[in-house]
Amino acid sequence: MEKSLLDSSVGYLLNRTALNLNNLFARRLKDYNITPEQFVLISRLVEEEGITQKELALRSEKDPPGITRMLDNMLAKGLITKQPNDRRSLAIFLTEEARTIYKDLLIIEHQTMKDIINGMTEEQIHCLKTLLIQIKGNIGKSD
Structure with missing residues (x-):
């Protein structure tokens, strides 16, 4: 069977790779009832708690x-709290439970990343990161 042009498309390959990675990570997080998207929010809040929902959206893209x-789901799971920041916004904080499971989630994330770069040299990994950052920047310029 001849390869499709689609199969060699950079956009298609990036999209499918990202979806496959997201599915793999989601399966590995399943025991914690956390989605990859919620992991990102928890990670951003570990970096800086008390930011507003708007700021969290910006930092998480x-x-x-x-x-x-996502925050409503996390609130229902007991992973975050919301506290008034001013009259128009709420500050988001992690619960102790979220901080506790974050250590396990980070181990899962690190192992997943280790698995997907298996067989790659440090130079290839650096090059991959550089190229992905460049592509992401080019997309941002194209809006």
Whole structure:
């Protein structure tokens, strides 16, 4: 069978790779009832708690309506709390439970990344990161 042009498309390959990675990571997080997207939010909050929902959306590169749904789910799971920041916004904080499981989640994330770069040299990994950052920047310029 002849290879499709689609199969050699950079966009298609990036998209499928990202989806496959997300699915792998989701399966590995399943026991913790955490999604990869929630892992990102927890990680951003570990970096700086007490930021607003709007700031969290910016740092996580998520749309505000999507962040609202994710935070509502995390609130229901007991992973975050929301406290008034000013009259128009809420500050987001991690619960002790979220901080405790984050250590395990980080181990899972590190192992997943180790598994997907298996067989690659440090130079290849550095090159891959550089290229992905460049592609991401080019996409941002194309809006």
